[in-house]
Amino acid sequence: MRRLAILFVIIVGIGSCTTLQQPKTLGQIKSELDCIQYKEGMSWNQVSQVMSPPDITPIPEPGTDLSKNTRIYKDKIIIFYIEMREVKEEGKVRFQEVVTNIEFCKKK
């Protein structure tokens, strides 16, 4: 019984500590990051200036030419901006979450 009581106190204590952590706003999180917003056709130089050199540079896929490349970053942060959109499903009003913007970030 005593052990059970101690376990309960420990769990409540740990729970209290996590409760004390205030959730952060996007602005607070981004103040510690360098970010760039994805736009189709944007210059690669803009990306590399913010994100630094890529971690992995795969060879081009067979059947393509050397100008079509992919560059991979490991352990970077992606921010998806989400909004609700109204749709019709079988004549009923329903809602979907859709991605409206993407940002790629690294820690400052």
Added chain:
Amino acid sequence: MLTLDGLIRKAEGKLNIYKDFRLQGDKNITEKLTICISDTHLLERGPNDDFLDGKPAYEDRFLDFLDFLLNLRQEEGERLEIVQLGDMFDLWQAKGNTNLIVGAYPNIIGLIDKIKTIYVVGNHDIDLVRWYKDEGETFGRRWRHYSKAEGKLRAMYEHGFQADFANNQDSLLGAIGREVTRVVGMMEYIYPDIDVILGSTWDSVVRAFGKFNVFTPVRDPQGFSPHEYSKFYVDLLERYNRGDTHDQLGPEEVDLSLVVIGHTHMARLVKMPKNEKIYHLMDCGSWVNGGREIGVISGKDMAIFQWG
């Protein structure tokens, strides 16, 4: 204004009076058909999500009810008022605040917004008014709502945790209550029904204490009360009617006779006579663990319904 019987007819058999909870006040309480929904406790569809409770049919049933409300809003317009009485989100147990709950239930959140709901804050979603307290951002949540009839406030709507010593969020006991809920939520990952079992046990203890009036046998010799918060709310309504409040409401503006709450998850409609006046308490139940109750007021009439 649509009557209760008109509403029942429109629902085509899906709305039924719960038990025999239908009463009439001595004066008009509302000038709009008012529908109250309480305690959905939406989470992220995990084992601790008591709204879903592992049964997708519960979500379908609630969506069916929201579809009905959307049609009703289009037909009735401003003659309809819909009040969400708090604990719409269960932020005490949420992994990613409201963010991931919205992702889990976009249809429900979207429809509740679209039917122009008035939101009252509960103890499980009180963080919504705390996150940006300094900036005044409350995400449309209010502490309390009122309805008027004949130029006077006649009904008060709040969540009900204010009357619950173990859940009043301004007290130490309330903070302990929150932690206990979090621990029980963790235990639900092992045994999903543990919250129901512990809740019933707690209710039995409270009932036994209430029946025998352990603490105040001289002041309240009768013991039995049809609702554990009736004394708190009769006192509150009387105080408001006297103008004895901090809300700058004079007695000439106030003639409250009904309080509408949630919180207990046990739907009831109770008559509370005091000092030659009849007060009523409407407890709108919940939508968790299979609950499907709503409170409805139209003019003098009030009732608790079950959907589906």
